Amino acid sequence: xxxxxxxxxxxxxxSAWNYCGQRLATGSDDGSLAIFDSRDxxxxxxxxxxxKFRVHEASIVKVVWVPPEYGDAVACIFTDGTIALWEEVxxxxxxxxxxQWKLCKSFKSNTTKVLDIQFGLSLRSLKMVAAYSDGNVKIxxxxxxxxxxxxxxxxxxxxxxxxxxxxxxxxxxxxxxxWNPQRGESQGSSFVLGFNSDTPQLNSSKVxxxxxxxxxxxxxxxxxxxxxxxxxxxxxxxxxNIGRPYEVIAVATxxxxxxxxLGLDPxxxxxxxxxxxxxxSSHEGEVWQMEWDMSGMTLATTGSDGVVRLWQSNLNGVxxxxxxxxxxx
Numbered sequence: 515x516x517x518x519x520x521x522x523x524x525x526x527x528x529s530a531w532n533y534c535g536q537r538l539a540t541g542s543d544d545g546s547l548a549i550f551d552s553r554d555x556x557x558x559x560x561x562x563x564x565x566k567f568r569v570h571e572a573s574i575v576k577v578v579w580v581p582p583e584y585g586d587a588v589a590c591i592f593t594d595g596t597i598a599l600w601e602e603v604x605x606x607x608x609x610x611x612x613x614q615w616k617l618c619k620s621f622k623s624n625t626t627k628v629l630d631i632q633f634g635l636s637l638r639s640l641k642m643v644a645a646y647s648d649g650n651v652k653i654x655x656x657x658x659x660x661x662x663x664x665x666x667x668x669x670x671x672x673x674x675x676x677x678x679x680x681x682x683x684x685x686x687x688x689x690x691x692x693w694n695p696q697r698g699e700s701q702g703s704s705f706v707l708g709f710n711s712d713t714p715q716l717n718s719s720k721v722x723x724x725x726x727x728x729x730x731x732x733x734x735x736x737x738x739x740x741x742x743x744x745x746x747x748x749x750x751x752x753x754x755n756i757g758r759p760y761e762v763i764a765v766a767t768x769x770x771x772x773x774x775x776l777g778l779d780p781x782x783x784x785x786x787x788x789x790x791x792x793x794x795s796s797h798e799g800e801v802w803q804m805e806w807d808m809s810g811m812t813l814a815t816t817g818s819d820g821v822v823r824l825w826q827s828n829l830n831g832v833x834x835x836x837x838x839x840x841x842x843x
Contacts, residue, residue, distance in 0.1 A: 520561040522540060523542070525544060526548075527541055527573060527575060530579050532579045537550065539579065541574025542573070545569060545572055545592070546569070546574075547574065547588070550562060550564065565602075569590060570592050570596065574590050576630065576631075578591075578633065584662065589633075591631060595626060596622050596628070597631060598617060599618045599662055600617055601616055623646065626647045629686060630689045634693035634694070634703055639656060641655050641656070641668070643705055645690075645709070649672050649673060649711060650670060650672055651671055651707065652670045654668060655668045669730065674715050675720065684711055685711060688709070688710040689709050690707070691706070691750070692706050692750050692751045692763070693752065694761070695754045695755075703723070704721060704724070704734070706750050706763055708720075708747025709746070710746040711746065715744075718737065718742070718745065719738065719765045720736050721733065721776065721788075722734070734785055735786040737763055737774045742769065746768065747766070748766045749765075751763070753810035753813075754806060758810075761777075761778065762810060764806075764815075769793065770801075772793050773791050773827075773833055775789045794833060797818075797819055798818075802816065802817045811826060812825065822839040823838045823839075
């Protein structure tokens with residue numbers, strides 16, 4: 515028998531699940547951030563609201579948990595283009611005090627809006643990549659692992675294969691970012707990014723990797739067939755790798771959900787091979803969100819049809835729909 519974990523209030527616009535702490539963060543149209551915790555830390559059978567407070571005047575469009583290695587913190591994206599980073603702390607007091615949330619850092623832009631942000635770990639540092647409505651990408655790096663307020667801009671570029679190309683008048687409606695979820699310190703930072711914009715060169719999903727020797731970010735692969743490079747991208751997600759000799763990345767466009775295999779060994783020019791191995795198209799309408807399970811074997815997708823679908827590959831490498839969950843009336 516199905517059981518509801520939590521009932522969200524009207525006006526809730528986004529949510530993010532913290533797997534490590536079994537916690538849920540939600541954002542609302544009125545700028546309120548709510549945190550839900552499990553009554554039993556060993557189980558997520560029921561969630562109760564432990565904190566709710568207004569963090570901004572504008573609506574929250576996305577919440578993202580900071581990696582647990584850096585404490586209990588969330589980043590919020592607002593409709594006015596602001597990013598705000600909030601951290602849960604214990605106030606210094608002799609009396610037992612409940613946990614409090616404090617504002618650590620605010621990133622503001624007067625001319626463009628933030629469309630998506632994601633955090634990535636690499637070489638004992640925390641990085642945040644942000645995609646903006648003009649097609650620009652900014653990489654921020656945390657300077658002090660104990661202070662979530664100390665960030666610096668590490669790089670800024672556009673999501674194009676040719677670094678000499680610039681598109682100053684691009685209009686982007688949305689963007690999707692997914693870091694390589696690897697945890698090996700010997701590996702460099704990398705992420706995949708795609709745009710939904712009016713500029714075809716920006717749209718196609720590209721894998722960016724940090725070149726340690728030259729201290730710069732380089733595009734090392736493109737997740738699109740030659741005739742599809744201008745397709746607007748709605749979502750991307752990078753699968754965890756538990757031993758495959760290649761990476762797996764899912765990309766959602768109007769054509770469907772493309773499953774890509776990304777090679778691990780670069781060619782002499784530093785490029786990685788990319789092969790589309792499947793195109794999944796059971797959803798009616800656009801796919802807005804995708805997420806892999808912790809093993810990287812099952813892909814969950816949802817979109818405008820309101821259906822959650824689970825996908826898996828069989829032993830022969832053929833992808834199929836494993837299950838579908840219809841919305842309740």
